[in-house]
Amino acid sequence: MAEPAGPAGPAAPAGPTAAAEPVDDPRTEDEVVRFCSDLIRVDTANRGGGDGVERPAAEYVAEVLSEAGLDPLLLESAPGRANVVTRITGTEQGRPALLVHGHLDVVPADPAEWRIPPTSGEVVDRVIWGRGAVDMKNTVAMILSLVRSWGRQGRRPRRDLVLAFTADEEDTAAYGARFLVERHADLFDGCTEAIGESGAFAFHTDGGARLYPVATGERGTAWLRLTARGTAGHGSRVNTDNAVAKLATAITRIAEHEWPVRLIPTVRACLTGIAASLDRPAGDLSAEDLDETNAAALVEALGHAGALVAPILRNSANPTMLSAGYKVNVIPGEAVAYVDGRVLPGHRDEFEATLDALTGPDVAWGYAHSEIALEAPLDTPTVAAMADALRAEDPTGHVVPYCMAGGTDAKQFARLGIAGYGFAPLGLPPGFDYHAMFHGVDERVPIDALTFGVRVLDRFLTTVS
The missing domain is CATH 3.40.630.10 (Zn peptidases)
Known part of the structure; x- marks a missing residue:
């Protein structure tokens, strides 16, 4: 209406x-x-x-x-x-x-x-x-x-x-x-x-520099529903087909998985921009040398400012909700969990393949809600106008691109x-x-x-x- x-x-x-x-x-x-x-x-x-x-x-x-x-x-x-x-x-x-x-x-x-x-x-x-x-x-x-x-x-x-x-x-x-x-x-x-x-909020670094991260990217949303099915029965009897146990095993694998670094253009520009503002590259590392093998080292070298980048170096998947059973002495035939997944631009296929491997044959998963990842152009008159407007109010501030962990x-x-x-x-x-x-x-x-x-x-x- x-x-x-x-x-x-x-x-x-x-x-x-x-x-x-x-x-x-x-x-x-x-x-x-x-x-x-x-x-x-x-x-x-x-x-x-x-x-x-x-x-x-x-x-x-x-x-x-x-x-x-x-x-x-x-x-x-x-x-x-x-x-x-x-x-x-x-x-x-x-x-x-x-x-x-x-x-x-x-x-x-x-x-x-x-x-x-x-x-x-x-x-x-x-x-x-x-x-x-x-x-x-x-x-x-x-x-x-x-x-x-x-x-x-x-x-x-x-x-x-x-x-x-x-x-x-x-x-x-x-x-x-x-x-x-x-x-x-x-x-x-x-x-x-x-x-x-x-985006464009003042972020104060360890050394006193002020950063203004302008968001030019967002990880995609991948909220997942995991379902394990087994044989229902009495809680006092041996049951090797326990849905709760299957789900718990899969959830533990997901929670413990270390996702690999994936360096998208926005995050690369963010890292090099922060390093330049602090005049603190990681050893002899230059922007040209930055890759997925050394990005985490640069984040570590940036100190407090690394917190802007650490959540967006990788895909992620965090278990958030569990639901199973209705009585302590009854083994349920089904157990369900929800996982908050977030996906970097261009890495949805890798995310899905990893979830297939982590859940294994005993747990099915699907999207409870899914949204695309975004990455907008960095070198545009509009982005330049944002930087100019920020620097007009804070001439010593440093404007850097930024990828949001959420959406x-x-x-x-x-x-x-x-x-x-x-x-x-x-x-x-x-x-x-x-x-x-x-x-x-x-x-x-x-x-x-x-x-x-x-x-x-x-x-x-x-x-x-």
């Missing part, structure tokens, strides 16, 4: 030209904080399997966009599962459009584990607390505050921008980005590139031929564990990180050609 959330007509704030420099707007900080806190207070926990309600957050976003002079569409894929899409007309027609996307859902949080309630949106010492503060209601708030500022100042980007705020990213995207791609692809006409979550809605939009980049800038302070905030307890984000991000987004979105 599509519902207009504002006056009908083309979505474009009034304004003559794009600005090369961000214009100071004293209301922006107050608005980005308010929008972020308000969105956190809206419970959009996605428990999977269709259990989630994003509509109240979508209505909030649509109202803010309407107040900025835009014409958002609220698109409901199922009761309560709502998305918002709008288009801002650029000043230079004929250029390809750019998609800017962010998701409205969050993973669940147990209030008993948190110091401050996860749906409070409370601000303490210039830090906003709550589920979604980093993943990713903060970025939604940055986009909203920026669009509001443009509306007040009569500014527009050079390229058309399509803004999409989605449901269900934290599960399968069936009610969100996948629904939009399959049912409303026309809304993304002209889009050739996209920016979304998990985002970029996988869905890639089906429309849209190259996706992770670019949600945050000026984080030393000691802030960005990755620990994702799906973690006591998720929070500093206000100064958000205002930095708004300035970087402003510069990038109004100048990228």
Whole structure:
């Protein structure tokens, strides 16, 4: 169901030209904080399997966009599962459009584990607390505050921008980005590139350098269901055809398997870029010498910065769920396990062959959910504009490409031929564990990180050609 959330007509704030420099707007900080806190207070926990309600957050976003002079569409894929899409007309027609996307859902949080309630949106010492503060209601708030500022100042980007705020990213995207791609692809006409979550955050190295990893790749999703079958019987009797034992053996092999290093272009560029920023190659190792036999040694030599690369050197498979039996003295005829697999671009066949070998003849496996891996071009004007926008705010920062260990809605939009980049800038302070905030307890984000991000987004979105 599509519902207009504002006056009908083309979505474009009034304004003559794009600005090369961000214009100071004293209301922006107050608005980005308010929008972020308000969105956190809206419970959009996605428990999977269709259990989630994003509509109240979508209505909030649509109202803010309407107040900025835009014409958002609220698109409901199922009761309560709502998305918002709008288009801002650029000043230079004929250029390809750019998609800017962010998701409205969050993973669940147990209030008993948190110091401050996860749906409070409370601000303490210039830090906003709550589920979604980093993943990713903060970025939604940055986009909203920026669009509001443009509306007040009569500014527009050079390229058309399509803004999409989605449901269900934290599960399968069936009610969100996948629904939009399959049912409303026309809304993304002209889009050739996209920016979304998990990139351009400040990462402080051991030696004091600041890295800004811009995501140009994502590992593919390979959530697996393993099934072992055997002979059911009494728990007191010998049973050599035990489904639980078969499954346990396969799961142990998967958990203990050491996946080989596979050096994709994005990871190669990330490694050499980090090494150059630290002026610390691994011994005499040069970029030309880097290969799959010595990449792990370079990661080790990079110290703390190696943490950016270690999870993306390989495919991975982690057992996460087990289900078998119903009574302690009954041997079940079936046992089931789930495994969270992640696959580097170009290495799906190797992943599947390895799973065949690890599970063996006694355990069957299949995909519970599967998504493609992504790798976007590195040497493009858009990537250069991202780097320029970051360096304008932090001239001594080092911008490097980066492959995400997990995945985002970029996988869905890639089906429309849209190259996706992770670019949600945050000026984080030393000691802030960005990755620990994702799906973690006591998720929070500093206000100064958000205002930095708004300035970087402003510069990038109004100048990228």
